[in-house]
Amino acid sequence: MSTQLTELFDNNRRWAEETETREPGFFTRLLSQQTPQYLWIGCADSRVPANELVDLLPGELFVHRNVANVVVHSDLNALSVIQYAVDSLKVQHIIVVGHSNCGGVKAAMNSWRVGLADNWLRHVQDVRHQHRAWLNQVDSAVQVDALVELNVLEQARNVCTTTVVQDAWGRGQTVVVHGWVYGLHNGLLQDLSMTVAGAADVEVAYEAALAGIHARYTVMA
């Protein structure tokens, strides 16, 4: 690896040339506008590259990523992304995507101290705490993945309760919130059926998706 990271610039030039060859005018068309249909809220993990795993091009996916795909009501960063995506870009879908074997969720599950991030991961520990009675009965080998799914559900619900999404629904704008998980082991997305298209659907979808998670994981006798 060079100190100037010239290999990344080489990669970039090759990628830009190949993209332009495949689709002449690709970049100049994107100059004037972006019209993504989707907002992706995912984990910062390098193994979960948003655009690549759904095979979407630049301009097609608006992306926000942080450790363990957390949506906190007071996080101006995430809220600003959601607000711009909904009010200005008019995305129709907001997708919260967790992933199996998530390091942040694993730390939260095991109460590991990792540093400053402990404070951020406290939000995932809150999810663990909220569901502790059920989680304690889940086979320890799959507890992390169970918490990954519960975390997606809770964060998707947090998206639903933001003023931005509530106001959008209130004025009749189409915004559908989804909760998915990505399998690091097979590269496949799974829909947790936390699909919410209006304020009245939030708790119904949440309860149905939660029942689905409970059914999928083996609870020890």
Ligand SMILES: [Zn+2]
């Ligand atoms: Zn992760």
